[in-house]
Amino acid sequence: MxxxxxxxxxxxxxxxxxxxxxxxxxxxxxxxxxxxxxxxxxxxxxxxxxxxxxxxxxxxxxxxxxxxxxxxxxxxxxxxxSPGLDRPLKKDKDFERSIGKDVEMKLYKALNGHKEFLGMLVSYNKTEVVLKIDNEERVFNRSDIALIRLSVVF
The missing domain is CATH 3.30.300.70 (RimP-like superfamily, N-terminal)
Structure with a gap:
């Protein structure tokens, strides 16, 4: 270690x-x-x-x-x-606390012409993150995610 x-x-x-x-x-x-x-x-x-x-x-x-x-x-x-309202989700406990909340996600490379996504965090595991975007669940590889954090609306 x-x-x-x-x-x-x-x-x-x-x-x-x-x-x-x-x-x-x-x-x-x-x-x-x-x-x-x-x-x-x-x-x-x-x-x-x-x-x-x-x-x-x-x-x-x-x-x-x-x-x-x-x-x-x-x-x-x-x-x-405080980690701040816009803190990135890094560890499993961050993801667990954020289930059901809106998140912003940025990918390293564009997927279907988009690098940024906004949706509700539905679930996660070691390799995938599932977001609900426009009433449709979409699965993303965790290794493709550059940044994911709670969405902050003022």
């Missing part, structure tokens, strides 16, 4: 009691290097959306645990935030 994966899994484990205590759920953990700096990003959510206070409480509690355990050798910047 790569160091990145090890750190992300460990942080997910350390977050369990912190998330429960603060009434939020974990959307994702990312440990990435950007422009010469390491970032540990934690994305949280809850019904009705998270507040700055939610992010602050989770961040402070996680900082204490990380300082005590000291599992990350490199200097890093900790960020705790």
């Amino acid at each position: 790569a160091n990145k994966d090890r750190i992300e899994k460990l942080v997910e484990t350390l977050l369990v009691p912190i998330l429960e205590e603060n009434g939020v759920t974990l959307v994702d953990v990312e440990y990435v290097r950007e422009l010469g700096h390491f970032y540990l990003r934690v994305y949280i959510d809850k019904e009705g959306g998270v507040t700055i206070k939610d992010c602050e409480h989770v961040s402070r509690a996680l900082e204490l645990v990380l300082d005590e355990k000291d599992p990350i050798l490199d200097p890093y910047i900790l960020e705790v935030s």
Whole structure:
């Protein structure tokens, strides 16, 4: 397991009691290097959306645990935030939460002259995503999808 994966899994484990205590759920953990700096990003959510206070409480509690355990050798910047309304669906739990909701999808290559689709997410599995578009269910290969996210209408 790569160091990145090890750190992300460990942080997910350390977050369990912190998330429960603060009434939020974990959307994702990312440990990435950007422009010469390491970032540990934690994305949280809850019904009705998270507040700055939610992010602050989770961040402070996680900082204490990380300082005590000291599992990350490199200097890093900790960020705790909401994933945003237009977050991409990456993991199976993202797809599961989005069943029955409208999504926007972009393909790498055009299919029947179209690269972008808008429809309701009906189902998914490891290899396929099913959208209901104009009362018709259409099946797409997950490997063909460049981006899929919740549709946000203002």
